Amino acid sequence: MTQVAAESVVPGTERTNPPAYDVDKVRADFPILSREVHGKPLVFLDSGASAQKPRAVIKAISDVYENEYANIHRGVHYLSVRATELYDEAREKVRAYLNAAKASEIVFTRNTTEAINLVASSFTGQRLKEGDEILLTELEHHANIVPWQLVAERAGAVVKPAPVDGDGIIDLAAFEKLLTPRTRMVAFTHTSNVLGIITPAKEMIKLAHDKGIPVLIDGAQSAVHLNVDVQDLDCDFFTFTGHKLYGPSGIGVLYGKAELLESMPPYQGGGDMIEYVTFEKTTFAKPPERFEAGTPHIAGAIGLGAAIDYVNGLGRDAVAAHEHDLLQYATAQISELPGIKLFGTKGEKASIVSFLHDDVHPHDVGTILDQAGIAVRVGHHCAQPLMDRFGITGTVRASIGLYNTRDEIDKLVESLDHVKEIFG
Numbered sequence: 001m002t003q004v005a006a007e008s009v010v011p012g013t014e015r016t017n018p019p020a021y022d023v024d025k026v027r028a029d030f031p032i033l034s035r036e037v038h039g040k041p042l043v044f045l046d047s048g049a050s051a052q053k054p055r056a057v058i059k060a061i062s063d064v065y066e067n068e069y070a071n072i073h074r075g076v077h078y079l080s081v082r083a084t085e086l087y088d089e090a091r092e093k094v095r096a097y098l099n100a101a102k103a104s105e106i107v108f109t110r111n112t113t114e115a116i117n118l119v120a121s122s123f124t125g126q127r128l129k130e131g132d133e134i135l136l137t138e139l140e141h142h143a144n145i146v147p148w149q150l151v152a153e154r155a156g157a158v159v160k161p162a163p164v165d166g167d168g169i170i171d172l173a174a175f176e177k178l179l180t181p182r183t184r185m186v187a188f189t190h191t192s193n194v195l196g197i198i199t200p201a202k203e204m205i206k207l208a209h210d211k212g213i214p215v216l217i218d219g220a221q222s223a224v225h226l227n228v229d230v231q232d233l234d235c236d237f238f239t240f241t242g243h244k245l246y247g248p249s250g251i252g253v254l255y256g257k258a259e260l261l262e263s264m265p266p267y268q269g270g271g272d273m274i275e276y277v278t279f280e281k282t283t284f285a286k287p288p289e290r291f292e293a294g295t296p297h298i299a300g301a302i303g304l305g306a307a308i309d310y311v312n313g314l315g316r317d318a319v320a321a322h323e324h325d326l327l328q329y330a331t332a333q334i335s336e337l338p339g340i341k342l343f344g345t346k347g348e349k350a351s352i353v354s355f356l357h358d359d360v361h362p363h364d365v366g367t368i369l370d371q372a373g374i375a376v377r378v379g380h381h382c383a384q385p386l387m388d389r390f391g392i393t394g395t396v397r398a399s400i401g402l403y404n405t406r407d408e409i410d411k412l413v414e415s416l417d418h419v420k421e422i423f424g
């Protein structure tokens with residue numbers, strides 16, 4: 001999939017959309033995009049937080065509830081068997097989407113956060129001793145910091161961040177140096193939710209593996225924008241979340257290499273994750289069921305499968321090319337505005353643009369944009385250590401999805417000009 005070096009943007013030389021991608025047709029698939037906000041057409045530039053849902057996903061969910069719903073795995077009756085088939089098909093779609101070797105390597109969770117907590121608790125937590133280290137990076141979302149702190153604290157281990165430079169690029173030499181004989185786990189984001197920067201994941205995984213250290217990749221943002229291939233990456237664990245991938249909220253994914261998942265104890269106990277239960281002793285099911293205690297989000301998994309079908313139907317490369325075009329266009333336009341500083345414009349990037357007005361607080365910018373019908377995210381983006389690294393408290397973040405247009409970027413830029421007029 002195409003990735004963008006934002007520094008190569010030359011205003012006025014932006015590429016045009018590939019003809020195959022009909023963004024108006026795509027927009028028509030998303031009912032919410034036709035609504036107004038504060039009397040203005042909605043311009044939704046907050047897909048990095050949670051993306052809007054196409055009719056195909058909404059329909060898949062309502063179809064299950066209207067026609068094919070029952071609890072899975074436990075029934076001999078028609079609807080239970082049918083719902084189980086659909087749930088298993090969804091797992092297979094996720095497997096193919098990530099190019100995992102086996103469907104049993106795909107565990108459904110509530111979200112990325114739960115997937116990371118699962119690994120921290122059932123894999124890393126089991127192996128940690130006092131003085132051990134867990135290596136992260138300064139780019140991380142709190143979801144890829146706090147779970148590690150919780151298990152580290154229990155064991156007397158330490159969480160360390162690998163530094164990034166002023167542009168948010170990982171210092172690979174420093175990262176390598178921080179891989180010590182005490183390092184038990186490496187976990188880092190594949191794409192920064194604040195800057196859109198894509199980390200050199202394959203290289204970092206290789207460096208860690210050369211020292212025998214397992215790696216978890218937080219793919220919450222990358223699963224949306226990149227062609228992820230977990231076998232090619234050779235990561236031990238990969239996590240993502242359905243709601244950013246145009247699927248429902250409440251469903252997420254943990255990929256784990258089969259032999260690692262096999263070696264891990266359950267994260268939660270209950271129905272569906274057992275082999276045999278007596279009061280004296282319980283034996284557990286094989287993965288993935290071992291990690292899916294209780295009734296799962298059945299319709300959520302099926303909805304995620306529909307979202308994957310939808311994105312595949314548009315063509316992942318075509319989507320990436322469209323987003324790439326908008327990223328370049330937005331970066332070029334915003335960099336022209338006086339008094340605005342862009343963050344993270346170097347290196348390979350996914351379609352996220354973060355910036356700060358010289359004199360206006362991000363919350364004020366967000367409020368003025370909202371009045372114009374434009375939804376952006378403002379604040380620390382659940383990445384306070386990265387804000388500290390840059391010496392700021394927050395940014396304004398426009399995150400571009402497959403349904404955004406150049407016209408919407410123009411509206412954003414016009415409104416940012418308006419912010420300047422209001423605040424002088």
Ligand code: PLP
Pocket residue numbers: 048049111112113114141143144189191192193218220221241
């Ligand atoms: N990691 C990254 C990079 C994210 O952007 C997010 C959400 O914004 C998460 C983790 C957490 O995702 P969720 O809230 O779906 O668990």
